[in-house]
Amino acid sequence: MMFGMKRLMTEWQVGDGREARLADYVVERARRGNAADVIRTIDEYGYNESFLINVGDEKGLILDAAVARANAGLILELGTYCGYSALRMAVAAPTARIVSIEFKQANAQIARRILEHAGVSDRVTIVVGTLGDGGATVQALRNSHGFETGSVDMAFIDHAKDAYLPDLQLILDNGWLRHGSLVVADNVKVPGAPEYQAYMREKEGKFWHTVEHETHVEYQSVIKDLVLVSEYLGGPRTASN
Ligand SMILES: C[S@@+](CC[C@H](N)C(=O)[O-])C[C@H]1O[C@@H](n2cnc3c(N)ncnc32)[C@H](O)[C@@H]1O
Numbered sequence: 001m002m003f004g005m006k007r008l009m010t011e012w013q014v015g016d017g018r019e020a021r022l023a024d025y026v027v028e029r030a031r032r033g034n035a036a037d038v039i040r041t042i043d044e045y046g047y048n049e050s051f052l053i054n055v056g057d058e059k060g061l062i063l064d065a066a067v068a069r070a071n072a073g074l075i076l077e078l079g080t081y082c083g084y085s086a087l088r089m090a091v092a093a094p095t096a097r098i099v100s101i102e103f104k105q106a107n108a109q110i111a112r113r114i115l116e117h118a119g120v121s122d123r124v125t126i127v128v129g130t131l132g133d134g135g136a137t138v139q140a141l142r143n144s145h146g147f148e149t150g151s152v153d154m155a156f157i158d159h160a161k162d163a164y165l166p167d168l169q170l171i172l173d174n175g176w177l178r179h180g181s182l183v184v185a186d187n188v189k190v191p192g193a194p195e196y197q198a199y200m201r202e203k204e205g206k207f208w209h210t211v212e213h214e215t216h217v218e219y220q221s222v223i224k225d226l227v228l229v230s231e232y233l234g235g236p237r238t239a240s241n
Pocket of ligand 1: 078085129159
């Protein structure tokens with residue numbers, strides 16, 4: 001798994017086919033059209049078959065609570081992987097639209113298969129790209145997915161750890177957040193997003209109010225992790241200000 005972890009951070013799949021096998025496992029075992037059963041089946045696979053880098057069930061409860069609190073109509077996710085967190089958010093906000101950005105085409109295909117089986121494809125759209133790709137993805141969000149000033153109620157940041165802060169900056173530069181929007185960030189302790197955590201601590205009470213949730217890395221109870229839930233208080237649009 002340690003070799004797998006190294007590869008994961010560059011290739012974004014473990015390398016033994018476990019992500020593609022997950023989609024087969026879900027289609028074979030989870031009740032079609034039953035999103036809760038699909039979530040349960042993915043967790044079962046993560047615990048009993050092969051470890052996956054989904055947000056998982058323990059941190060997933062923090063995510064669910066944030067989604068409910070945001071009263072979300074539009075959610076932006078950075079990092080789809082196999083679609084687990086997008087599905088959780090679709091269940092926690094039954095009328096919300098979720099747009100999830102995924103860098104790796106193969107992961108997007110796996111996630112689409114799982115989301116279709118769960119019956120939420122009409123509300124969850126996966127866009128292959130990155131926010132920092134020079135404009136193509138930002139343009140697609142603006143032109144085809146209804147991203148405009150103050151339109152995003154919640155963002156879930158769960159992709160390349162060194163992109164957390166630059167991509168938050170892009171979200172702010174585009175003016176997509178409104179006063180009271182929530183931004184949730186996974187893996188702030190493991191693998192770690194120290195610049196993002198330092199930024200949120202520095203801006204506490206000025207532009208953001210953040211709660212740091214102590215929790216555990218997915219699908220085990222030994223290694224600790226942190227999930228940050230940050231409420232946007234308005235103010236300068238750029239993260240560097
Ligand atoms: C930790 S996984 C996401 C897990 C998912 N949010 C869940 O909980 O089910 C990270 C994903 O981010 C993707 N990724 C990496 N860099 C990215 C970037 N700059 N923009 C969008 N996605 C990226 C990877 O391909 C990988 O699928």
